[in-house]
Amino acid sequence: MNSADVILDVKGLTTSFQTAGGCVKAVNDLSFTLRRGETLAIVGESGCGKSVTSFSLMRLLSRQAQIQGEAWLTGRDGERLNLLALSETEMEQVRGRQLGMIFQEPMTSLNPLQQVGEQIAEAMLTHKLCDRKQARQRALELLTLVGISAPEIRAQQYPHQMSGGMRQRVMIAIALACKPQVLIADEPTTALDVTIQAQILRLMRKLQGEVGMGMLFITHDMGVVAQIADRVAVMYGGQLVEMADTRTLFRRPLHPYTQGLLASVPRPGQSGRLAGIPGQVETVYGPHLGCRFVNRCAQAREVCRVDRPVLFVHPAQQLVRCHFAGL
Amino acid sequence: GEQKLTGAFDVGSAGNAQKFNPLTAPAGFSFYNKYFGTLALYDVGLQKIGGDLAQSWAYAKDGKSLTLHLRQDVKWHDGKPFTAADVKFTLELVKNPAMASVFSSRLKDVSAIRVLDAHTVLIELAQMDATLPDAFTSIMMLPSHLLSHIPAGELRSSNWWKAPVGTGPFKWTRYVPDQFVELAANPDFYRGKPMLAKLVNRYFKDASAASIALQAGEIQFSSMTLDQVRENQSTRAVDVIAGPSHVLNYIGFNNSDPRFKDVRVRQAILLAIDRKAIIRSIYNNTAILGNCVLTLPQYVPADINPYETSVSKARALLKAAGWHQTEALEMLTYYNDQASKDVVTVLQAMLAQVGISIRPRFVDGPTFGTLVDANKFSLVYAGGGNGPDPGTLIPLMQSSYAPPRGVNRMRVNLPELDQLFSAAQQETDDARRTALYQQMCRLTNAQLPWIPLWVGERFGGFARNVQNVIWTPSPGGGRYQDFPERWSIR
Amino acid sequence: MHTLSEKYSVAADSADAILSFARVGITFQTRTGMFGPSRLLRAVQDVSFDLMRGEVLGIVGESGSGKSTLARLAMRLLQPTSGEILYEGKPISTYQGAQLKQLRSDVQMVFQDPNASLNPRLTIEQSLLEPFILHGRGDRQERDAEIRRLLGVVGLPVTVLQRYPHEMSGGQKQRVVIARALALKPKVLIADEAVAALDASVKAQIINLLLDLQREYQLSIIFISHDLPMVQAMCDRVMVLYLGRLMEYAPRSVIAQGGRHPYTRALWRSSPAADPDCRLEEQEMLAGEIPSPLNPPDGCVFHTRCPQAVTRCKQVVPALTRLNPQHGGACILFENPSEIN
């Protein structure tokens, strides 16, 4: 791995919340790196901490969240910034410009009182990338790029006048407006139909090529993962359970969860019931013994209940957290 | 530079900007007479009436006429001479029902006005009226040559009053509604050119604001409340002039109400009230106790009942009168100042001690008038002008003036009192009139048609740099010789 | 049962239809700026179909093609500007009182965005209790038990009950919304992208659950999704919408083979396969942009992007043609069945 190429280096990220029911450790000791121009897909069980990871990196969590660890971002001019240690004003410089984010909730994430064109242009104006007129122009271009027709009209519409997929695309346009170094995309295409999705994926890849944008791509769609990701990280219960390059992961998933995940994807022509992973999803509350996945794992044995598995490095840089993966 | 004196000559609810018709206005005379003139004037002590536009007057032997001799050197502000025609015009205007002048009742015995020559007027009377000179101190003379062509009904609220022409020491220059009236010296004034170049009357709705303006030197005069006087005692920012108001505060009751028919009830009420304590603690000793409806010392005989406070006597009297009360009596008042509120509260407490429970009700003037005229009241706490001429009381106490005919709102109906009033009115001899009024005092002291309490003092404050100012605090009384042409600022 | 929509129905036999759309259309007025001109946006135009008892009907289509609008129309959240929607043979606009209440428990919907459809001020428990309270079902214990059962079914721990929506992940919220929609044991479930935010394994679980309900209780489902493989896997029939218009309806078998309508085919081509070795190529994707619904093209709305478009497509709006009782569409290719293939 060429370390000079590393654009985002996350070490031991741990995020916990204080809630009525106690302390929730949503992300637990997560480490990964992201290279220039690379797409790292994060997949995993719903609620395993993917979004919290991205909010932690963006430092957008409310003050009741506690974040630990380090996250080094290589800035545009090569400087290295620890995102988790920056002051709020420094962070403002980073957000949007160096580190963009697409949010999961398209309906509520747009300002209901501002025309969407304005909202896109604002991103560029904030970082003084161009003047107002140019920003407007760029906003129209971006809308076209994300596949919204009649951008002149749409730019003047308000979020409530758009369909879910359109709002999602507006979000994407906002995040892409400043061509950030690193883009965190939290399920950016869930609300999109396949043709637009394909178009958006293509657009993202193009930008990656242009500006060497690194991308953390959070999704549940294994098809999308296969399409866009260079590497895949699989999370379960706040932890990284497997990480490998895309081809390896699809060919030879090591962790039983990954295996189950891939098996759950319906194949063309398949009909009726889907495979799925049986068993009750685990709560992420509190400390735990043993493996997180133990309750749903078909291969679980006694040791899995009592002994916490560690990340195990396989050949070909495949990481896996399972007692039996090496066997 | 030119001397300019600004004052708040009318403050508070009495401040009636815009209503400049002196024949219909209820207040503001002490300013009107800076640009209008009257036939007669009181001296500063409000004891004796002297001449002003009329140099002298004389009643005929039979008392059926009065001859006025006018000054000859008087000119209207437009340069035209002031003559007997103007007097005739003005007095007829007052009598004209269409004018609805508040003074019309004062001239009710005047049957005709004749111009004898340019400066002599003969007033024919249906019967002798000794209070006419007092009325002449209030009626401002108006220029016949400018107004006679306007019908009285129209004249009453004509715009002319907002640019009037008078005979006074100052001329009207301008008026800004609700703000001020500005007068300029009248160089042709018959007593000489005023020292001040300008005299301004500023209108304040709020007495405290006027007081602060006075302290700040924005104005040089303002009438003051007891409270402001008290406050001034600590700062001594201005010179305070104090004097009797000639307004008797009384507890009025509905004389037609059978509950008050028994004089012992009335006496008990008066006995229950510790007036001295009230005067001491609420009025800071600035009020004069009254035991009858008249308070000028010369009219008060020494032998009247002083009604020294005695709760036990009051209780006994009530008991004797068979007083029994079922519900609280409403006590109406149109006063709204803090001192009056305190007074009413104290009255309430004191009357409660003898078993008379009252419920105060504060209303505004029109409401008061409507309620009382409609006979929907039992008690009032009010004030009535009782001087300087006791004739002022006639419309308030003579039985023929009971509503709806007039403002004898308490429905006083004492034939002896009526007789005394008319006797005094027809009596030209001062000593005999005084005796009649003393008689009246005795009568009202015994009968208590009103329950007299006290006559308060009023106050005015002058900036320390004004000179030669003569002012008496009695707005309810007549006009007096204040010689405004001599006022000046140091 | 005789339905109004029979004439236009996409189903062969509408006798057993539970929910029918008869030439439904809706137009929105959109304004640009305070004083801007107001424009008409035809979000749904002339859509007819029948949902059979116990059927899973898939609706796919481009973003903005009116899928959610259709769902909202079915839920009586929007009034159609034309046409009629019938539930159990009776126009839903005429439901009132107790009947309406029944309708509200019979037909349930899972909204596209779970975040927006949960009241942020209510805990998950309060949100889940709502259907029971509203329909006066069960006593406190029964409700509690039922809520716990539902949570188990959608794979959530009971600990989430005390949480607020903002303390949950997207997928968790989505499952809460599904649980809420199932609480009343509806007869019709309209699932608008109901499983989009779930990971594949949970998604499979939920879909299996729905299929079980369908089988056991004759639950009818309208399943709105972008995921063609998924739709094809679980739906009996599929409707394809484009710009608010019906393009094709077909049984699973036809869809599984890629469908007949050029648009359906294009959708298939763009569907990413879960295989990193067969990435989508440029030429496989649909060319051009989706036209604005504010300003739809004349003729066939798809002609601007259709690889098979001919001149006539620009002029004539293709009629809805029925190839066979189960299959039909609006395309000139369908008008002359022999030309197909």
Add this chain to the structure above:
Amino acid sequence: MLKYIINRLLINIPTLLAILVTVFVLINLAPGDPVDAFVPPNTALTEQQKAVLRHELGLDQSAPLRFIKWVGQVARGDLGYRYKDGALVLDEITSRVGPTLLLASAGLTVGSVLGIMLGIFSARRYNTPSDHALSVAAYLAISTPAFLLGILGMYLFSLKLGWFPTGGYSAPAEKGLLQTLRYLALPAAVLSVQFIAILMRYTRAGLLEVMHQDFVRTARAKGLSAGAVTLRHAFPNALVPIVTVIGANFGALIGGAVFVETVFSWPGLGMLFLDGIESRDYPLIMGIALFMGIAILLVNMLTDILYSWIDPRIALK
């Protein structure tokens, strides 16, 4: 839009009429007769004089007739004469409109700007000492009656410092704008103090309400500074109640800020109105009620239009 405005204006006509009828009924029910009000309680007028006055004022006619006559007169653009001095009611009102609007808009502008700024400040410092201090200050301000505030201001700025006159008004045309401002300063300040407090509370609450919404997070993710996020995103979403409060107060102030006007001898409509009531001057009261009615209806209409301008989800119907 235009249609809405026209519709709304048309609806306002019967509303206005209803308002006027009610006011008319109320003043006629109120105790106190204009003729009684004409003279002080102890001044004698004979019944004959009163009858003359009543006739002259038209008070001998029945109330409904008087109302109808008044409406007819108004339709011809004539608001009648004041009972008291025969001045044209229209003139009286128009002469006060300037000062009234000047005072109201000065007070409201200063108040809105400062109130909103402080509200934003205290929302951003939610639950800190400075937030609490501002809360205390706000309640102190609204608990202090206008007269007290006015007198205190006068003591300080007129008496002690001598910066501003104690009261009065000077038209700009008369002694220049600067002089007008000197007269305006104190009353406007007193008026705005309470308004600052009120708006500050509403702004703060509104902001707290929206600060945690998802779109605020989006704005932050764009890299907007905390201030810009608040101003450009949170604030507009909190604006509806603020506009409502400003609108309601402006509406009320068009009828005059009675207390402030009284303390500072400001020749506004409020004082005129009070005078009208004290003297039961029906034409004047009705004239001002008409003016206030129109003004408040228009302000309310404007507020409603503003709502839909602020929040496009709110449709004008």
Add this chain to the structure above:
Amino acid sequence: MSHSSLGAAACKKFTSSKVAVFGLVVFLSISLLCLFSRQLFSFDPNAIDLDATLLPPSALHWLGTDQIGRDMLARTFAAGRISLLVGLASVLLAVLIGTVLGALAGYFGGWVDNLIMRLVDMVMTFPPIIVLMTLAAVIGSGTGKTVIVIGLLSWPLVCRLVRARILSVREMEFVAAARTLGAGHGYILFKHCLPNTMDVLVVFSSLGFVSAIMAEAGLSFLGLGVQLPDASWGSLISIAREASVLRQYPWIWLPSGVFIVLTALSANFIGDGLRLIFDPKTNKE
């Protein structure tokens, strides 16, 4: 999980805010002191003593005496009873009317909205003085009537505030979701729309509380409001109109002013605490 534990959770949330608890404590203590003032203080609040007027605070009269020698401590707290009653009750009334009408108008729109808003227009336009004067004459005096009059005059603002808020809330998706669950209009209004108006209602209530107290003082002249010899905080403050009282005898009016500020402030803090219960996102920050 059960309702009682929900209540307990709300309680916990409330108590987690120090200011809210502080507000509650202050408010309750002032209310209790006022309520039991007659039992607690040896002086009768209305007993006059013309030989002990305007005494400054001393060991005997902790807050001094007024112009007619009444003990200001007893009087201030006795006044508080009336002011608290008038303040709370009239705000409650205004909030009740305003919220109900505003909610109806905002939620249903159409002619309902039109009708209610025209009513609002009307009430906003009525010059309060005239209404008060006439009402006072027609309905007579009394604390209850004062409350009604103040309440009836101040609801339009609440109505507009609530309506405006509900106009946007009703467009939210969770409202649509509730409707599909079979929620009737009433349920949606109460459960989903009205909680969103809490913030403005809290502000209105605490501000309205003060204005009601001050308005009450102004009304006593019209025969409404507190009648002599009783006092209210507003009427005690109004005595400061007298320049000498204002500057030389602050013990007459200042305590009432302080108590008004304190109660309003604590009411506001309580409101803030309530808001915490209603708004999960502002938890403990």
